[in-house]
Amino acid sequence: MGVSLFALCLWTGLIMASTAETVPACTASSTSATNMPRVAKCGSTSSTTVVPVGCLNEGMLVEGVCHCPSPYTGQRCEEAKNEIQVVTVVATINVSVTVKNWKFSPEMAIYGSSAFNSFVKIFEEQMNIFYADIPGYTGVKVIRLSNGSVIVDHEVLLQLHFSDFNASYNASMNNLTQTLQNNCTSNDKDQLCFTEGASRVTAVPLSPEDLSDECKNASVVAHNLQPYYEAQVINNTLHCVSNCSTWSPHPFHCVNGKCHITSEGPKCQ
Incomplete structure (x- = not known):
């Protein structure tokens, strides 16, 4: 019995040694506490297979490919690009209009007051329709309200291509000036009408x-x-x-x- 047991152990050891030589070793391929897969390499020194890895720098792994937030790049979003082209830029045009069919109250002059905010909400809704056809238009920002019926100083916000900025900006300026020849906004209950000849349009050059x-x-x-x-x-x-x-x-x-x-x-x- 002792000889047979010794032979069995020896035979088992030979099989394990043979298996260790023929089966390629792998590093741990378990997932981390955040469920992001770790790197794992398998195989002999002549060839390796890389298991899909987690994305760095808040990249999103979609179907085995990392989608990187700008300016990160690389297979794992591991490196930041040194130059990023900016295709469009934000531009503004300063505009002043006099709303003649709205009664001014002193509270409207206080930025952020309930009277200010109530009027601005209606003004933004109306002007988003009124200015909709201006090239690059994205919205309005009211700067101040003052007495004189209601004088509304505001910025018209644009998103324009930088490569042909001057031509695009001039086109938007001309369109805006033409639009203000219409004396009223839409025909619903919140219609705003402007004093003819009182509107002012001022270009704002891009600064550094x-x-x-x-x-x-x-x-x-x-x-x-x-x-x-x-x-x-x-x-x-x-x-x-x-x-x-x-x-x-x-x-x-x-x-x-x-x-x-x-x-x-x-x-x-």
Whole structure:
């Protein structure tokens, strides 16, 4: 019995040793506490298979592919791009109209008061219809209400292509001026009518601050990276460039390695 038991153990050991040599080893492929799959590599030294991995930097894994928020890129959203083109920019036109069929009250002059907010709600609804055909129109922002029937100083908000901004802006200005030749908004119960000849339209040029604001838009540059990007016009196109970009006015130079933007700023890796 002792000899048979020894032979059985020896035979089992040989099988396990043989199996260990022929079956490729794998690293752990379990999921983390956040249910994001970890990296796992299997196989011999001659070939490896990479199991789909979790996305970094708030990327979304859809059907095995990471969809990255701007400016992140890479298979796992692991790297930030150094230049991001901004296709459209926000522009404004300053407008003043006098609403002649509405009685002004002193409370309306107080920004944020109930009287102010009630009038602004109606004004926005009416003007969204009235201004709808202006190229690039996205909305209005009321700045102040003052006495004189009701004088409404407001901004007309536009979204225009940067590459042909001047032509687009002028077209919107002309359309707006023409629209204000109509003395009343829609014909429903909240119709607003304007004093003829009292409307004023003023162009607002794009400023460097306006361009910088485009790089503070989270859909262009993630919040945690915004301090390391600034606006630059490159070949008549607007870009947000990082401190690692050669287009940056203040580029970060690496003696060793390549510059990468991280949430802590530029680093050489």
